[in-house]
Each structure stands twice: as structure tokens, then as C-alpha cells.
Amino acid sequence: MVDRKLFAGHAVRRMRRRAGLTQAAMAEALGVSASYLNLIERNQRPLTAGLMLRLAEVYDFDARTLSAGEPGGGADAIRRRLADPIFADLEIDRAELEEWLSGAPGGAEAFARAYDRGGAGTAASDAPDPGTVVRREIERWRNHFADLDTAAEGLADELRQQAGDLFGAMAERLRVKHQLSIRILPLEVLPDVRVRLDLHARQLQLSETLDPPSRVFALARQLALLEARGEIDALVRGGAFTDRAAERLYRRHLTGYYAAAVMMPYARFLRACEATGYDLELIRRRFGASAEQVAHRLTTLSRVGARGLPFLMLRTDRAGQVSKRFAGASGSPLVEGPGLCPLLDTFAVFQRPDERIVQLVELEDGSRWFTSSRCVGPAGGWSGAVRARFAVTLGLAAEAAGVLAAARGLDLTGGATPIGAGCRACTRADCPQRSAPPAGRTLLLNDRETGVSPFGFAGD
Structure with missing residues (x-):
């Protein structure tokens, strides 16, 4: 597994100040030198596992809150915001960003909140859409919600003891504990609805067009609404959304997160990933999940002490519109561009819908990524119906991809396709x-010569 270094100086400093301690006093309690603690607080040294345990012992705190509490979601999340074309002329480098986070964490958090919510003086038409606001909150947590995972894992263990069939076990729990029966209804009864909760009849009604993974997910989602409301409500309150639609979208994401965690409990899922080399087809069958459900789950594996590989995920349609973006713990700028690079093999899966297509790519910053894409369609459908198709792409830093079953035989140090984060x-x-010049660059037109690119533009 790849374990990223944790720089949490701001959190340690905040903890020390709340306790009313000097650096010397805290250093003595932790058994380190004051100069070393000073370096940690200035993010010039990472927080080691041993020191994290010592902090937890002495000051009785949950270590999981360190990464979640980073201002603006941490350096990677702030850098993704700064990738917005409106900041193109500022040229803020990594060292300057780290200095900002270390020296003024409150200012960095204020910037992140203002950016995510469009700013107090921004016109409503210019404010971020609810989906963008929700995605920023998800990435602040790196799409890992430890309390939901723990609760879902406990429920999954209970269900396994009741029956080997997860669908049957959940149906029985809903019937006995919540007085809800499950009913599969024909298409003519639910022509435009796939799942409906009928409280009058005390029924959870499912369309016959749903495939088995989607039926299981629907029951798990209903259990999330009934049994994980406290955990979900707490996370929604923490998001402090000012937009009702954003709040509802975030709640929907958390509900789906819990449902997926019931279907693919964290510890068992991670063990299966590591034992099979993250063989996605085998994992999908082992847990009775769809390819898209497995892809989602792979972006959530950031449990302290049991981290999986840090995957990113994109879901794209034929027109290149991205409907889902999850950076997870990858920190990849691939998820933040205004569009996708047409040189990315994501789009090839529409012509080869039964294949998984892998590619090695290199971004402008020199980072190299292994990508794996396949075509998926949402559950449901019948003869003559319009069938939606999407490309789901998983990405992983090339240096971490050597253990993947899908990367066997591929030279991860060899040639890679040079791509960008969309032309703009x-x-x-x-x-x-x-297809377009980059934002913030002056377009150069020369009638006497034609270059490789149809658009010439000024440099820095």
C-alpha cells in the first residue's frame, strides 16, 4: 500500500493552543524536542505514526480528524481551486502554497470557503452550482467518512450472521425492525420510477428493470436513511451549506456512501483488493456489485492505519461532459480541469464497450498516471428504451500501479501519452x-506560418 505523509502542523498548533501550552511544554509531554515540534507545526516535518499515537494518548483526540481538519482540505485541495483559470496569472508554486497553509491556515480556510460558495459579493448567477459546492465538501474529507464506514461495517457483520444472501438479510431486517416489506413491481406499474418508498402501504417498491446490484443498493440505501441518520445529519451540519439543494445533494452522497459500505465493508473489501491485485472484475463478482459501484468504493479507502491505493474516478458521457469527479486521496489535478483531454483513452470505451482500456499518461506537471476505463450503463431498461452509456475512468499514480492486475506487462516507466486538464x-x-487556446494566454495569429497546433498563444 501507498501511505502518504501527513503534514498537520496547523492541527497540532490548534490543539496546543486550546490546551494553553507552550511549544516547550507540549514537546516535553510528547517526548520530543521543542525544535522538532516547531518544525512539525510549520509543516516542515510530517507527523509520524508514533507521534500521532502519542498525541492521541496524551490529549485524547481522534487521529482521523487531523487530515479532515486541514484548512481548505489541505494543499492538494487548495491547489485544485487555484487551477481555476481566473488564477492563471498568479503562478503560485508549491512552496508558496505550503508557506501560506503553515503561516495563515485561517486565511487559507477562508479562501476555500469563499471560493466554494462563490464569495459574499458574487452575483447569484456566477455562484458555483450545488454540485460543485458538494464536491468541494466531499474532497475536503477526501471522500472518506470514517464514522459511516464503521457503522456500515457493523451492520454488514450483523447481516452476514443472519443469512448468506445480503438482499434477503436486508429485506428481513427492514420487515422486522422497520415494518417495511419489499415488493418488485412490473414496468407498467412503475414506468418512470425505479425505487419508491410507499409509507402508506409500508412498502419499498422496486422496479423489475433493476439489476441485482441495484436492488441490493436500494435496500442498503433505505437502511442508511433509517439507521445511519445521526451520523449523516452530523456530517451535513458540518458542511454548513447555505444552499438547500447542495445540502440535499450532499445527504444523497452520504446515504449512497453508507449503502456501498454495507455492500462492500471496508476491511473485507480492502483485503479482497490487496489479495487480487485490485482485479476489478473479480471484486465486482465477489461482492455482487456493479462496475461503477466498485469504482466509487475504490476512491474511499483512506482509513487511518488501513489505507488502500489512492484512486481517482471520473464518469463521462459521449460528449465529454463529466458527471462525477472524485479525487479521493489521490490529489490528482485530473479531476479538476475545465474539461477532459481528448488524448485520454476514456472515450475509446464507447467503441469497445465490453473491454477495459488502460493507458499511461503524463500531465504537464510531470506526474504520471495509470488509467483504467470501461463503459457502463445505469441499471434498468427494456426493449426499445434509450440506453444511457458512460465511461468510468479510474486513475492511480504510476509509481503505485505496479501491484495492479490490470497493469501487468505494462512498462510504467516507459513512454506515456502527454495530456492536459482540458484545452482551456x-x-x-x-x-x-x-481545440482552444488556454485561458489567460494571449492568442497569437501569424499569416506567414502554421504550427503544429491551430492555436498559437503567448508564453508566461
Whole structure:
């Protein structure tokens, strides 16, 4: 497994100040030197596992809150916000960003909140849409909600003791504990609805068009609404949303997160991933989940002391519109561009719907990523119905991808396709696929010569 270094100086400093301690006093209690603690607080040294345990012992805190409490979600999340074209001329480098987070964590958090909510003086039409606001909150947690995982894992263990069939066990729990029966209804009865809760009849009604993974997910989601309300409510309150639609979208995400965690309990899922080399098809069958459900779950594996590989996920349609973006713990700028690079093999899966297509790519910052894409369709459908199709892409830093079953035989140090984060965010000057000049750069037109790219533009 790949375990990222945790720089949490701001959290340690906040803890020390709340306790009313000097650096010398806290250092003595932790058994380290004051100079070393000073380096940690300034994010010049990572927080080691041993020191994290010592902090938990001495000051009785939950270590999981360290990464969740980073201002603006941490350096990676702030950097993704700064990738917005409106900041293109500022050229804030990594060192400057780290200095900002270390020296003024409150200011960084204020910037993140203002950016995510459009700013107090921003016109309503210019404010971020609810989906963007929710995604920022999800990424602040790196799409890992430890309390939901723990609760879902406990429920999954109970259900396994009741019956080997997860659907049957959940149906029985809903019947006995919540007085809800399950009914599968024909298409003509539910022509435009796939799942309906009929409280008058005390029924959870499912369309016959749903496939088995979607039926299991529907029951798990209903259990989330009934049995994980406290955990979900607490997370929603922490999001402090000012927009009702954003709040409801976030609640929907958390409900789905819990449902997926019941279907694929954290410890068992991680063991299966590591034992099979993250063989996605085998894992999908083992847990009775869909390919998209497994892809979602792979972005959530950030449990302290039991981290999985840090995957990113994108879901795209044929027109290149991205309907889902999860960076998870990957910190990848791939999820933040204004569009997708057409040189990414994501789009090839629509012509090869039964295949998983892998690719090695290199971004402008020199980072290399292993990507794995396949075509998926939402559950439901019947003869003559319009069938939606999406491309789901998983990405992983190339240096971590050697253990993947899908990467066997691929030279991860060899040639990679140079891509950008969409033409408006990409500054590669020699790309023949370019469809627009990068934002913030002056367009250069020359009638006497034609370059590789149809758009010439000024440099920095």
C-alpha cells in the first residue's frame, strides 16, 4: 500500500493552543524536542505514526480528524481551486502554497470557503452550482467518512450472521425492525420510477428493470436513511451549506456512501483488493456489485492505519461532459480541469464497450498516471428504451500501479501519452489536438506560418 505523509502542523498548533501550552511544554509531554515540534507545526516535518499515537494518548483526540481538519482540505485541495483559470496569472508554486497553509491556515480556510460558495459579493448567477459546492465538501474529507464506514461495517457483520444472501438479510431486517416489506413491481406499474418508498402501504417498491446490484443498493440505501441518520445529519451540519439543494445533494452522497459500505465493508473489501491485485472484475463478482459501484468504493479507502491505493474516478458521457469527479486521496489535478483531454483513452470505451482500456499518461506537471476505463450503463431498461452509456475512468499514480492486475506487462516507466486538464487549462504548445487556446494566454495569429497546433498563444 501507498501511505502518504501527513503534514498537520496547523492541527497540532490548534490543539496546543486550546490546551494553553507552550511549544516547550507540549514537546516535553510528547517526548520530543521543542525544535522538532516547531518544525512539525510549520509543516516542515510530517507527523509520524508514533507521534500521532502519542498525541492521541496524551490529549485524547481522534487521529482521523487531523487530515479532515486541514484548512481548505489541505494543499492538494487548495491547489485544485487555484487551477481555476481566473488564477492563471498568479503562478503560485508549491512552496508558496505550503508557506501560506503553515503561516495563515485561517486565511487559507477562508479562501476555500469563499471560493466554494462563490464569495459574499458574487452575483447569484456566477455562484458555483450545488454540485460543485458538494464536491468541494466531499474532497475536503477526501471522500472518506470514517464514522459511516464503521457503522456500515457493523451492520454488514450483523447481516452476514443472519443469512448468506445480503438482499434477503436486508429485506428481513427492514420487515422486522422497520415494518417495511419489499415488493418488485412490473414496468407498467412503475414506468418512470425505479425505487419508491410507499409509507402508506409500508412498502419499498422496486422496479423489475433493476439489476441485482441495484436492488441490493436500494435496500442498503433505505437502511442508511433509517439507521445511519445521526451520523449523516452530523456530517451535513458540518458542511454548513447555505444552499438547500447542495445540502440535499450532499445527504444523497452520504446515504449512497453508507449503502456501498454495507455492500462492500471496508476491511473485507480492502483485503479482497490487496489479495487480487485490485482485479476489478473479480471484486465486482465477489461482492455482487456493479462496475461503477466498485469504482466509487475504490476512491474511499483512506482509513487511518488501513489505507488502500489512492484512486481517482471520473464518469463521462459521449460528449465529454463529466458527471462525477472524485479525487479521493489521490490529489490528482485530473479531476479538476475545465474539461477532459481528448488524448485520454476514456472515450475509446464507447467503441469497445465490453473491454477495459488502460493507458499511461503524463500531465504537464510531470506526474504520471495509470488509467483504467470501461463503459457502463445505469441499471434498468427494456426493449426499445434509450440506453444511457458512460465511461468510468479510474486513475492511480504510476509509481503505485505496479501491484495492479490490470497493469501487468505494462512498462510504467516507459513512454506515456502527454495530456492536459482540458484545452482551456493546458499550456502544451505543440498539441495537434488542441481545440482552444488556454485561458489567460494571449492568442497569437501569424499569416506567414502554421504550427503544429491551430492555436498559437503567448508564453508566461
